[in-house]
Amino acid sequence: MKKIYWLVSLIVVLSMVLSACGGQATQAPEKKFRVAVVMPSAINDLAFSQSMYDALVRIQQEMGGPDKFEIVYSENMFVVDDAAAAIRDYATQGYDLVIAHGSQYGSSLQEIAPDFPKTSFAWGTTADTFGQPNIFAYEAASQEGGYVNGVLAATLSTSDVIGVVGPIETGDAKLYVDGFKAGVLATKPDATVNVNYIGSFSDTALAAEAANTHIAAGADVLTGTAQMVVGAIGKAQEANALWFGTQSNQSSLAPKIVVASQVYHWEVALREIISLIKAGTLGGKSFTANLANGGEVIEFNPDYALSADAKALADKTIQGIKDGSITITLP
Amino acid sequence: MGQNPHASRYAGIKVPRYMVLALLLSGAFAGLAGAVQVFGVNYRMITDGSASGFTGGAGFNGIVAALFGQLHPIWSIPASILFGALLVGANKMQRMTQVPSALVTVLNGLVVIFVVSSEIWRRRRQRRRMAVAGSDETPPPPVDKKPQQAEAGA
Amino acid sequence: MISDLLSVTVLIGILASGIRLATPYLYAAIGETFGQKSGVLNLGVEGQMLLGSFAAFYVTFKTGNLWLGLLTAMLVGALMGLAMAYVTVNLHAQQGISGIGFYLFGLGMSELLFQSLMGSVETIQGFPKVHIPVLSDIPGIGEIFFSQNVLVYGAYLLVPLAWFVLNKTTLGLKIRAVGENPDAADSLGVSVARVRYFTIILGGTLSGIAGASLSIALLNVFQQGMTSGQGFIAVALVYFGAWRPVGVLGGALLFSLVNSLQLWIQVLGIPIPSDIAVMMPYVLTILVLVATVSRVRAPSALSKPFERED
Numbered sequence: 164m165k166k167i168y169w170l171v172s173l174i175v176v177l178s179m180v181l182s183a184c185g186g187q188a189t190q191a192p193e194k195k196f197r198v199a200v201v202m203p204s205a206i207n208d209l210a211f212s213q214s215m216y217d218a219l220v221r222i223q224q225e226m227g228g229p230d231k232f233e234i235v236y237s238e239n240m241f242v243v244d245d246a247a248a249a250i251r252d253y254a255t256q257g258y259d260l261v262i263a264h265g266s267q268y269g270s271s272l273q274e275i276a277p278d279f280p281k282t283s284f285a286w287g288t289t290a291d292t293f294g295q296p297n298i299f300a301y302e303a304a305s306q307e308g309g310y311v312n313g314v315l316a317a318t319l320s321t322s323d324v325i326g327v328v329g330p331i332e333t334g335d336a337k338l339y340v341d342g343f344k345a346g347v348l349a350t351k352p353d354a355t356v357n358v359n360y361i362g363s364f365s366d367t368a369l370a371a372e373a374a375n376t377h378i379a380a381g382a383d384v385l386t387g388t389a390q391m392v393v394g395a396i397g398k399a400q401e402a403n404a405l406w407f408g409t410q411s412n413q414s415s416l417a418p419k420i421v422v423a424s425q426v427y428h429w430e431v432a433l434r435e436i437i438s439l440i441k442a443g444t445l446g447g448k449s450f451t452a453n454l455a456n457g458g459e460v461i462e463f464n465p466d467y468a469l470s471a472d473a474k475a476l477a478d479k480t481i482q483g484i485k486d487g488s489i490t491i492t493l494p
Numbered sequence: 495m496g497q498n499p500h501a502s503r504y505a506g507i508k509v510p511r512y513m514v515l516a517l518l519l520s521g522a523f524a525g526l527a528g529a530v531q532v533f534g535v536n537y538r539m540i541t542d543g544s545a546s547g548f549t550g551g552a553g554f555n556g557i558v559a560a561l562f563g564q565l566h567p568i569w570s571i572p573a574s575i576l577f578g579a580l581l582v583g584a585n586k587m588q589r590m591t592q593v594p595s596a597l598v599t600v601l602n603g604l605v606v607i608f609v610v611s612s613e614i615w616r617r618r619r620q621r622r623r624m625a626v627a628g629s630d631e632t633p634p635p636p637v638d639k640k641p642q643q644a645e646a647g648a
Numbered sequence: 649m650i651s652d653l654l655s656v657t658v659l660i661g662i663l664a665s666g667i668r669l670a671t672p673y674l675y676a677a678i679g680e681t682f683g684q685k686s687g688v689l690n691l692g693v694e695g696q697m698l699l700g701s702f703a704a705f706y707v708t709f710k711t712g713n714l715w716l717g718l719l720t721a722m723l724v725g726a727l728m729g730l731a732m733a734y735v736t737v738n739l740h741a742q743q744g745i746s747g748i749g750f751y752l753f754g755l756g757m758s759e760l761l762f763q764s765l766m767g768s769v770e771t772i773q774g775f776p777k778v779h780i781p782v783l784s785d786i787p788g789i790g791e792i793f794f795s796q797n798v799l800v801y802g803a804y805l806l807v808p809l810a811w812f813v814l815n816k817t818t819l820g821l822k823i824r825a826v827g828e829n830p831d832a833a834d835s836l837g838v839s840v841a842r843v844r845y846f847t848i849i850l851g852g853t854l855s856g857i858a859g860a861s862l863s864i865a866l867l868n869v870f871q872q873g874m875t876s877g878q879g880f881i882a883v884a885l886v887y888f889g890a891w892r893p894v895g896v897l898g899g900a901l902l903f904s905l906v907n908s909l910q911l912w913i914q915v916l917g918i919p920i921p922s923d924i925a926v927m928m929p930y931v932l933t934i935l936v937l938v939a940t941v942s943r944v945r946a947p948s949a950l951s952k953p954f955e956r957e958d
């Protein structure tokens with residue numbers, strides 16, 4: 164009995180250690196375009212990682228299916244060193260494009276990219292390509308969709324108190340929240356926008372209580388960003404408050420109260436990157452997803468009956484941002 | 495002190511003071527680990543706010559590696575390397591087979607449980623060897639710091 | 649602005665939120681208290697909570713029966729407790745490490761099952777608020793204390809129950825004896841193994857309920873990793889509470905109330921940077937611990953495997 168214990172543990176341990184030391188390149192890639200993506204959270208987190216995975220799947224369908232466009236992924240790579248190993252490994256295996264979907268992977272990418280001059284890398288969300296010829300950068304102007312959401316939120320709110328549930332006051336989240344606030348105040352300067360950052364991207368319970376706090380403070384419209392907002396959406400639904408989403412389409416979670424979501428359509432940037440790669444340019448450009456180029460799309464919830472006036476206002480705002488007549492000033 | 499705080503006190507070692515010192519040192523090392531991660535590896539401060547943040551669970555895995563090394567500072571070096579290799583290998587397996595990363599976590603957990611469970615056979619064998627060698631002494635079981643830590647809270 | 653904090657709505661909001669937030673901590677920490685009182689350290693609480701949380705959610709999602717979901721969570725927690733008990737009592741494994749192993753197992757398994765059985769985030773109708781007649785009509789207090797869901801009430805009823813069992817029953821005496829001096833207890837005929845099996849399985853069951861309280865009572869959703877470290881905080885709360893149910897209650901409430909306080913501070917626009925506000929629960933808990941700890945002693949046999957000296 165004890166021998167079996169030892170044997171089993173030994174085999175498992177050995178196989179893991181050996182595969183750590185292994186890592187050979189596979190045969191030369193076939194005609195199909197092969198993409199690998201490394202992400203910090205789950206592909207079904209209804210937020211950041213899912214937005215990239217969904218975009219890749221859309222491109223796969225456009226290009227004719229898994230035979231023409233291969234996608235492999237490593238999710239839940241919140242340990243940067245694990246992600247670096249993954250990126251390096253995929254490059255070694257000859258993938259055409261390796262996407263490091265997370266700003267924390269930057270310094271790892273900077274070290275790895277020069278070792279693989281024939282591989283193209285993409286890094287988001289950022290504008291920095293480190294000046295290297297095989298790194299693309301992409302980011303989202305989330306304040307734009309935030310602004311549109313804010314305009315709509317102000318229009319639909321009757322109590323003129325609006326609540327925002329944020330994760331940590333940084334990066335993409337801060338852009339969205341600031342844009343949202345600007346949109347609300349541009350529409351109703353006397354409205355109150357309350358913001359709380361809960362200090363975590365994953366504490367669903369705290370996000371729920373953050374929403375309760377807003378509701379107790381009188382908010383009848385809420386928004387928030389990052390994956391823990393599923394807790395907040397639940398509380399909004401209980402209180403019949405409206406919800407605006409970002410990063411992914413969150414209508415399915417609460418069909419009665421989600422008005423619209425700003426969805427990142429990374430495929431706009433990805434299409435350009437892929438055609439550049441096929442034409443021989445492996446990097447050096449940065450892309451911004453925004454309303455104008457279709458990288459950000461405001462997707463309305465078909466189950467929510469938005470009044471024609473409100474919809475018209477939303478469309479007008481989107482158009483205004485696109486053609487530059489509306490400028491968003493951030494703090 | 496960890497082996498027998500009462501004996502240490504009788505011998506004149508000021509237990510609370512050294513416990514605080516030991517804790518300070520371990521805290522300093524932990525801080526050093528964080529600094530190394532920020533300055534030496536990532537070149538920036540990454541906060542994602544979760545329980546793991548930029549250490550990505552390295553804190554917990556550090557505890558496991560230390561306990562694997564039987565709380566001996568020298569032994570924790572090969573123990574950490576082995577444990578690190580284990581985790582890297584598990585991730586590599588995940589990439590090659592494209593099984594869900596959650597499976598890797600499950601296997602990680604099972605390996606930890608199995609390895610730590612098998613310690614009993616090792617100790618029994620050790621004891622049998624010592625009994626055969628004629629000595630009656632059993633090696634003291636590894637004593638954790640935890641019960642003594644609370645006493646230091648005074 | 650700080651005076652806004654003293655308005656009735658805000659105070660009610662803070663208290664009500666705090667009471668809800670403390671619920672999972674209470675279940676998990678009281679469960680862990682039983683285990684630690686008997687000399688066993690279980691660091692796998694987080695894993696038990698996650699697996700219990702998923703089990704409760706999935707069963708409720710599929711059957712529509714909340715109580716069945718709760719029962720499943722208890723069963724799952726108990727099974728994990730059983731495994732932990734075997735590894736701890738029979739195999740004398742180092743408890744800190746095995747606990748982490750169980751944590752990883754529970755974390756990975758809950759994610760794996762979620763991905764293969766569900767695939768996307770869904771919501772359910774969880775335990776509804778139960779308004780206790782008469783008491784819930786008291787202005788203010790009624791809303792905070794007497795209009796919560798069943799699992800919240802359960803968590804608070806658990807505290808006096810745990811106190812009673814640990815201090816006023818023979819079982820409690822045995823538990824404490826086993827945790828202080830297992831050799832003496834053993835020589836008096838108390839089965840150390842049986843007592844520890846009991847406390848560990850009980851702890852696992854309560855952790856399962858803690859997880860269920862999140863997914864089918866408070867949040868009505870399951871998301872991978874949603875406990876976000878609460879299981880580990882629960883273990884810390886046992887130390888904070890000096891291994892007493894009342895102390896654990898105090899710690900859970902302190903931590904949760906300050907957490908809901910900082911949410912309100914941000915909402916009311918009190919000029920504390922969000923990063924500082926978020927730190928408050930942790931900092932305050934440490935400060936209180938430092939200020940109030942006197943002759944706190946852990947159970948002497950905590951985390952030492954028991955081997956009969958023969």
